[in-house]
Amino acid sequence: MLQLLDGKATALQIKEEIANEVRSLTAQGHRAPHLAAVIVGTDGASMTYVANKEKASHEVGFTSSVYRMSETTTEKQLLETIEFLNNDPDIDGFIVQLPLPKHIDEQRVINAISPDKDVDGFTPVNIGRMVLGEECFTPATPMGICTLLRRYGIETAGKHCVVLGRSNIVGTPVANLLSRKGFDCTVTMCHSKTQNLKALTLQADILVVAIGKAEFVTADMVKEGAVLVDVGIHRVEDATKKNGYRVIGDVKHGEVDAKCSWVTPVPGGVGPLTIVSLLQNTMQAYRKRL
Ligand code: NAP
Numbered sequence: 001m002l003q004l005l006d007g008k009a010t011a012l013q014i015k016e017e018i019a020n021e022v023r024s025l026t027a028q029g030h031r032a033p034h035l036a037a038v039i040v041g042t043d044g045a046s047m048t049y050v051a052n053k054e055k056a057s058h059e060v061g062f063t064s065s066v067y068r069m070s071e072t073t074t075e076k077q078l079l080e081t082i083e084f085l086n087n088d089p090d091i092d093g094f095i096v097q098l099p100l101p102k103h104i105d106e107q108r109v110i111n112a113i114s115p116d117k118d119v120d121g122f123t124p125v126n127i128g129r130m131v132l133g134e135e136c137f138t139p140a141t142p143m144g145i146c147t148l149l150r151r152y153g154i155e156t157a158g159k160h161c162v163v164l165g166r167s168n169i170v171g172t173p174v175a176n177l178l179s180r181k182g183f184d185c186t187v188t189m190c191h192s193k194t195q196n197l198k199a200l201t202l203q204a205d206i207l208v209v210a211i212g213k214a215e216f217v218t219a220d221m222v223k224e225g226a227v228l229v230d231v232g233i234h235r236v237e238d239a240t241k242k243n244g245y246r247v248i249g250d251v252k253h254g255e256v257d258a259k260c261s262w263v264t265p266v267p268g269g270v271g272p273l274t275i276v277s278l279l280q281n282t283m284q285a286y287r288k289r290l
Helices: 007-027 044-059 075-087 106-112 124-132 140-151 171-179 197-201 253-259 270-289
Strands: 034-040 063-069 093-096 160-164 186-190 206-209 227-230 234-237 245-248
Touching: 007 044, 007 140, 007 270, 034 044, 034 075, 034 270, 044 063, 044 270, 063 075, 075 093, 075 106, 093 270, 124 171, 140 171, 140 227, 140 270, 160 171, 160 197, 171 186, 171 206, 186 197, 227 253
Parallel strands: 034 063, 034 093, 160 186, 160 206, 206 227
Antiparallel strands: 234 245
16 A cells, blocks of 8 residues: 655654754753855745745754855855855854856865865765765755655665666765665666666666656556655646646656555655755754854
């Protein structure tokens, strides 16, 4: 029988746990944790993501600040802002919302973030620590996926996990985390050059889909009883909705879900856990600085 990996409910539960910890620490006289975000330009999706992060920060009692910079900001100006945030003792962690405008070198900007404040877990130092199994800030979306599998008690040891996508922020880190001791999956990572993709997805006990193509995965690609994690987020026009759009994933849920044992819905699956993971990483940074 199909069951939901309910990201919304799990996120609420974790936010309550964080809020309780923050309340208890501030009652003892400590300052609140402080998460900052930098956004360059006015891309609609990015502004929504940053607004959601700000809202979640307030919900758990964090101090939150947003540095809004214009589309024409130079790389030098952005690097100066990062330097300022790296050195500001009141800020525990910060994120730079991606994507950045084309004239800015994204990797150079990420490399400038202090690994100790890199709560998105995107810097080479944190990625390196993650691969070595050392203490680190784990990238938020992969961490959210792992949290969902753990909290729902999904059996992972020895299971064949097929990951669709090899991006630095989702596919590559999630493949790494699920193959590590503790999760113990046997992982196959697929990308746009993979041959016979369907033959591989049909072997998946756990299928993680992060390819950025709306409703790409169809029922004929999924094994009966599989655990399905859909990371994709796409807005499609929908005149029946108040805001004029609805959100769909990388999986055609209408026909796929019935074959699965567990599924992350879209929306309300991986998305809410991504934000919560950022809050958890900020708590981790804050505790170190107490
Ligand atoms: P991305 O950087 O665009 O990477 C997509 C990956 O999919 C690439 O590795 C690409 O292969 C692979 N791919 C593309 N077409 C393929 C095909 N036909 N067969 C097999 N592999 C294929 O995407 P991303 O940043 O990882 O994001 C993926 C999706 O997750 C997007 O919809 C994004 O909006 C969503 N997302 C959601 C959250 C959340 O919180 N829920 C967070 C982040 C991202 P190549 O490497 O060969 O190009």
